[in-house]
Amino acid sequence: MSRRRVLAIFRKEMREFRRNKQVISTMALSPIGFLVAPVIFLFAVNASDVSTLYQYPVLLFTLAMAALVPVTVGAYSITGERGQGTLEPVLGTPILAREFLLGKALAVFVPAVAESYLLFGVVDGLVWVSRPGAVSAAALRPLVLLAQLVFTPLLAWMGVWISMTISARVSDARVAQQIGTLIMLPVIALSVLFGFHVLHITVALGVTVGAALAALDAAGLLVVSAAFDRERLVLGTR
């Protein structure tokens, strides 16, 4: 494994993403839907009714964003190369499949996680500043913050490998986004179920779900590697 080659792909991807208006707009707009409802709820809730916040830890609803952003961005990873006819030259270099995939995965994972943490920080900060006391204590209790911290990379990595697997199989980024979102729906639903207290958040359940996600993420690497067929990608067959 060559770190230089991984970083070459990572750097190249970041440069391309920065200049791709579709990627920028997707990253900017897609989280909004997952942030608006919890923020409104937190600002509307009455301080005397703070028990509601223990019942509905709405900030967990925002975890869906961590799962969805990588899916929409990662959809471009292989289809983008195919569209520009760059797969053949890049795969004609000494790069190994795992180096190529890791470089691409990191280029989706790092900004997606960074964006999620940034937005969590902004929202959590707003709640802490604007609703001090009982509301912020309930909304920002340690278990919720820990869930944000731990589940964000796990969900993001899942979004990465799912989107890359699909991106290697289809020729259009939008199709990859749609299929990826569809596959991620159960994961997104999980965060909604936590947010609306259908599933009760406990340390034990958090550890179980986290372990399951980590296992799926590890298996995902194998799935992406298996889906990556140099010959099929060069020939453009599905």
Next chain:
Amino acid sequence: MAVQSQDRKTDAMVSVRGLGKTFGDKVAFADVSFEIGHGEVFGFLGPNGAGKTTTVRTLGTLIAPTSGSAVVAGLPLTPANGAKIRSRIAIVPESPGLYQRLSVRENLECFADLYGTSDPRERITRALTAVNLADRADDVSGALSKGLRQRVGLARALLADPAVLFLDEPTSGLDPAAAEEALSLIEGLRRDGVTIFLTTHRLDEAERLCDRVAILNTTLRMTGRPAELRDRLFARTLTVRVMSPLGAPDAVFTGVPGVDGWRFADGEYLLTVADVTVAAPAVTRALVSAGADVLSIGESRHSLQDVYLELIGDQS
């Protein structure tokens, strides 16, 4: 030059034995065998769909052969050797495939890292200078003309300092001026001793650039120097033009040393000869002795195009 070419052949950079690739029932190419010597420019000619690009991709380890064997840049063509082989070669595809949102320099920086190039900044500058693009380094690749993109593709390949450079239809789709520039660059690489595998269906550029050519139409039809192929396929011919038709041409040409036969067509006598250097002076003497007013005597040279059409023209 002949001695140099002979030396090149003894040090094979690419050696292919019975190589083939099929996609299901479809045969892309089959039973292909040839060798490319060090510093040689080897032309791979054939019509569209003949299997040229698939051969390049196979030798470049991008796709796996279904039969046969090969040694590329000193390494057996096996899946385990894929990365090592790719580190010793460079492929310039028909469409250069640049990252269009990146500048020329950014494209090359990426590939310099992928090839593990030492001192990448210096090498990029040298590569851009070699293809006359030093002043376009900061241009966005997507804004370049096809000819310029092709030159960037060549610069990218030079970063690898390849033992073998595969050029797949390097002038395809280029206007005449851009094609001429690309050919001049390839000639420069040839002078520098780079081993080049060049696929093309443009026979003029093959004749101009290649030490040897192979003609492929799924299977290999013939391999050799262009002159050798001509000699193998076509008898050598002397064309004789005289002021007025000879009264008894058979009496003039029969028995002349080096002349195997003759025919008259379009006001010219076409003589089949074994050795032009023997036949031409003897024919001249015979004509003068017969009192003919000779306008010209010259060897009819068949072009590579004649060879190509003879071999696969009817099938392409």
